[in-house]
Amino acid sequence: MTSDAASARPEPADEVVDLCRDLLRIDTTNTGDNATSAGERAAAEYVAEKLAEVGVDAVIHESAPGRANLVARIPGTDPGRDALLVHGHLDVVPADPDEWSVHPFSGEIRDGYLWGRGAIDMKDFDAMVLTVVRNWQRTGVRPARDIVLAFTADEEAGSDYGAHFLTEHHRGLFDGCSEAIGEVGGFSYTIDESQRLYLIETAEKGIDWLRLHARGRPGHGSMVHDDNAVTVLAEAVARIGRHRFPVVVTDTVRAFLEEVSDLLGVELDPADPETAIAKLGPIANIIGATIRNTANPTRLAAGYKDNVIPGRATATIDCRSLPGQSELLEQQLRELVGPDIVIEYIQRQPALETTFDGDLVDAMSVALRAEDPGARPVPYMLSGGTDAKAFSQLGIRCFGFAPLRLPADLNFSGLFHGIDERVPVDGLQFGVRVLDRFLRSC
Numbered sequence: 301m302t303s304d305a306a307s308a309r310p311e312p313a314d315e316v317v318d319l320c321r322d323l324l325r326i327d328t329t330n331t332g333d334n335a336t337s338a339g340e341r342a343a344a345e346y347v348a349e350k351l352a353e354v355g356v357d358a359v360i361h362e363s364a365p366g367r368a369n370l371v372a373r374i375p376g377t378d379p380g381r382d383a384l385l386v387h388g389h390l391d392v393v394p395a396d397p398d399e400w401s402v403h404p405f406s407g408e409i410r411d412g413y414l415w416g417r418g419a420i421d422m423k424d425f426d427a428m429v430l431t432v433v434r435n436w437q438r439t440g441v442r443p444a445r446d447i448v449l450a451f452t453a454d455e456e457a458g459s460d461y462g463a464h465f466l467t468e469h470h471r472g473l474f475d476g477c478s479e480a481i482g483e484v485g486g487f488s489y490t491i492d493e494s495q496r497l498y499l500i501e502t503a504e505k506g507i508d509w510l511r512l513h514a515r516g517r518p519g520h521g522s523m524v525h526d527d528n529a530v531t532v533l534a535e536a537v538a539r540i541g542r543h544r545f546p547v548v549v550t551d552t553v554r555a556f557l558e559e560v561s562d563l564l565g566v567e568l569d570p571a572d573p574e575t576a577i578a579k580l581g582p583i584a585n586i587i588g589a590t591i592r593n594t595a596n597p598t599r600l601a602a603g604y605k606d607n608v609i610p611g612r613a614t615a616t617i618d619c620r621s622l623p624g625q626s627e628l629l630e631q632q633l634r635e636l637v638g639p640d641i642v643i644e645y646i647q648r649q650p651a652l653e654t655t656f657d658g659d660l661v662d663a664m665s666v667a668l669r670a671e672d673p674g675a676r677p678v679p680y681m682l683s684g685g686t687d688a689k690a691f692s693q694l695g696i697r698c699f700g701f702a703p704l705r706l707p708a709d710l711n712f713s714g715l716f717h718g719i720d721e722r723v724p725v726d727g728l729q730f731g732v733r734v735l736d737r738f739l740r741s742c
């Protein structure tokens with residue numbers, strides 16, 4: 301090995317930007333339809349190649365043509381330890397170039413940011429993981445415990461072709477995994493110059509998507525008609541849409557609110573947490589959704605002709621339940637819609653909640669504080685769902701920890717699935733350093 305080879309070794313700070321940029325340039329748009337979703341195979345092959353270059357064998361598991369998932373295992377030095385799963389999805393939601401300031405798949409660097417669909421959700425973390433592993437392989441670092449890497453397809457459409465496929469058909473790949481990290485957590489929220497909260501996801505709401513079916517008597521639109529499916533459905537949808545479910549503060553949300561109100565000097569009234577939440581600025585919409593069950597009507601369908609009263613009408617409602625509340629939410633909805641509406645579940649995945657303690661959490665906190673002395677790690681509940689839903693089915697304790705230091709003025713939550721999604725380059729480099737420390741020590 302010549303000194304040329306050593307000097308050619310890329311710095312992780314540079315490599316993470318290159319890897320993230322390459323991944324952003326592979327359009328992995330997930331439309332929710334296999335016929336029009338593309339790119340996951342190319343992205344998985346790219347990841348496999350980057351791992352193979354440093355001697356890590358990965359296997360690509362396709363759930364359907366092109367729907368590629370990649371899994372690899374880095375052996376640890378201590379066979380007595382449980383394995384850690386590190387997972388990231390490769391797919392992204394669609395982006396319309398006409399709405400963006402840069403092309404969403406160009407991987408452009410501008411104003412200190414790397415721009416592109418997937419920049420924070422979640423090719424940034426995919427690139428961090430690859431960077432750390434490549435650096436370790438080149439420099440002979442080995443983790444204490446086995447690390448299982450999973451790069452998945454289809455997270456943006458419910459994970460049936462991704463994490464759920466892996467856990468149902470290839471569960472042996474995750475043997476020995478007791479804990480996992482993935483999205484959406486580890487990002488900073490600035491309190492002031494000297495203090496930043498780092499929100500670590502220890503809970504996520506359940507997914508309860510349902511379809512309402514109303515039936516009535518079909519008929520002619522010109523006549524007196526007292527049994528109209530559209531009217532019945534519309535009344536039920538309006539009742540749900542206007543309903544405010546009761547506030548229930550779980551342990552995770554309470555811990556978060558106590559910490560944040562303490563830091564901000566805001567009075568926290570347990571009976572009325574919304575007043576405190578309203579003062580959180582851009583993250584208020586994330587946190588606000590985690591104190592109650594929610595139900596948002598998203599689709600309506602009925603009829604086939606302007607002057608024909610249809611015999612049936614349907615609506616889709618996107619409901620999200622707090623931990624342990626899915627059955628209660630179903631009861632609440634049945635009361636709201638009344639006896640004439642049939643409720644059909646089209647997705648039902650349980651909420652998750654774990655405690656904010658233990659060696660893994662300590663390792664996260666230590667790694668964050670080492671790179672940002674003003675770091676205040678706090679647990680929080682995600683209002684959405686992630687691949688953790690699938691992995692938790694294997695008994696794995698899942699955390700959202702994809703470390704990222706963000707500028708104070710960035711509306712981070714607005715970038716998820718948003719226009720002009722972008723990641724700060726220095727935040728990405730910060731993330732690599734934290735992840736490296738964390739994975740070495742956990």
Ligand SMILES: [Zn+2]
Nearest residue numbers: 421422455483
């Ligand atoms: Zn995501």
